[in-house]
Amino acid sequence: MSQKQLHSTEELNEFVAGAGKRLLFKHSTICPISTSAYEEFQSYLQGNDVPAAVILVREDRPVSNEVAERFGIKHESPQIFLFENGEVKWHTSHWKITKDAIEEALKA
Template sequence: MPQFKQLRSVEELEQFLQEPGKRLLFKHSTTCPISANAYGEFQAFLEGQQLPAAVIHVIEDRPVSNEVADRFAIKHESPQIFLLEEGGVKWHTSHWKITKQAIEEAVQA
């Protein structure tokens, strides 16, 4: 099973954002079937990967989700994925565009 952190506080988000190198951040709605599909794609990508990754449950941890939108000035969507590097967003997408292949292409770019 892929390894990733669940970020439940703004402090945990801050710590995750300060780590060096590329990392993935996935915003997940536990009540949305589209998000469930995208979450499966996210997990499929992480199989066998060493890339640090984290998930935010947007309903349960709304302040953390809102902080991501505010910090990067990117409209909140769910599901939504971000490739982060050097403290900024290198790539992001949402909904049905979240696929294992799309994530692979973004990470390799």
């Protein structure tokens, strides 16, 4: 499944409010660690049918900041969140973002 890019807090609100499990990835396009983590995220999405979205942290800074403020989770990049019915159920960052880690989080 492909992911949607979020450009506004309205799009963020709509994505987070969706039912069920959904993944949100905060990505810095100039960071090699983020690029590696994004590849792991993309690898997970291949063949998995979970709603997913990405925020490009440099291009859409207000949306990225809103995630940190609203959910009380310090901003990091790269960073991934698992939402279920509007709540953060799991999150991690940097080298801990792997296809296997995402799979485990979604099974829990």
